Amino acid sequence: MTPKLTTDAIALLKKLIETPSFSSEEDQTALLIEDWFQNYHIDYKRTENNVWAINKYFDATKPTLLLNSHHDTVKPNTGYTKDPFMAIVEDGKLFGLGSNDAGGCLVSLMATFVYFYDHKDLNYNLVMVASAEEESSGPNGLNSMLKIIPKIDVAIVGEPTLMQLAIAEKGLVVFDAKVKGTPSHAAHPNADNPIYNSIKVLEWFKDYKFEKVSPVLGEVKLTVSQIKAGKQHNAVPAEVDLVVDVRVNDCYTNTEIVEILQKESPCSSIIPRSLRLNSSSIPKDHALVKAGIALGRATYGSPTLSDQAVLSCPSLKLGPGDSTRSHSADEFIYISEIEEGIELYIRLLQEIL
Structure with missing residues (x-):
């Protein structure tokens, strides 16, 4: 057969x-x-x-x-x-x-x-x-x-x-995050440009490590995969939008990942799209x-x-x-x-x- x-x-x-x-x-x-x-x-x-x-x-x-x-x-x-x-x-x-x-x-x-x-x-x-x-x-x-x-x-x-x-x-949680600042005309001084503010946020994500490492799946993998800001050259926007892709090991639940990032990340807001892909x-x-x-x-x-x-x-x-x-x-x-x-x-x- x-x-x-x-x-x-x-x-x-x-x-x-x-x-x-x-x-x-x-x-x-x-x-x-x-x-x-x-x-x-x-x-x-x-x-x-x-x-x-x-x-x-x-x-x-x-x-x-x-x-x-x-x-x-x-x-x-x-x-x-x-x-x-x-x-x-x-x-x-x-x-x-x-x-x-x-x-x-x-x-x-x-x-x-x-x-x-x-x-x-x-x-x-x-x-x-x-x-x-x-x-x-x-x-x-x-x-x-x-x-x-x-x-x-x-x-x-x-x-x-x-x-x-x-x-x-590994599981997956995708986050929509925002880095806020002060909108302004590009010709004027602005110490709160959200695009510049996003530099330290991006550095934080690049360097951040979750504590628990799985013997089978290794570390949680965190990646900023998309960034969007501004609509015209002469206007500083009010915010920068980020998409963060997190591949979750078996040491964490998706809910725990959300709680950690919402507590520790320097974003103005960070919201998960779904928690079901564990x-x-x-x-x-x-x-x-x-x-x-x-x-x-x-x-x-x-x-x-x-x-x-x-x-x-x-x-x-x-x-x-x-x-x-x-x-x-x-x-x-x-x-x-x-x-x-x-x-x-x-x-x-x-x-x-």
């Missing part, structure tokens, strides 16, 4: 690549995923553009394992030399938008779900969710499914990790992690954000492909990575199911 599943998974990925599926516009790729489940005679459901299914012998008395990856993509950047919507195979590489992030992971997990779908007497129930709006952290993605699907006890989130075990992931992790002694280590996989902490951020249960990020290729020009995944991914997902779950 596995060779056919692998062949079918690669064929599905080629179709997904050739079907545009920007965040919140995934209706056509959702149809392709529905076709996959239909072809394998799997009873599935669709909620918005999320397509999901549970194993044939679901038992509410058992814990539930979520298999999840997403079928939306970012928009292609201007650096592409190949058609981003054409599935091109060259030298063992499958090129195309979403091939690496996260199409390879998605079809590999779907193949794995099919493999175990009609097994009896599993230790865990399985729920497969091919989710939407991951790239935009939109309201109709995996977060919206958690009240619809069965309660989840543990999850594998498919993102490109070279099939290594990302046992923790850091996530799974204990190193969890059966899933131990099974992965036994298969020769290494553990690490991931600096990038995924749908793990909306889960409250232990979760493992694991998938074929390389995160450094995500959102890049001429994105690709090796065919061999998908083959290995399906094999390793199945071997991993065989150890716990």
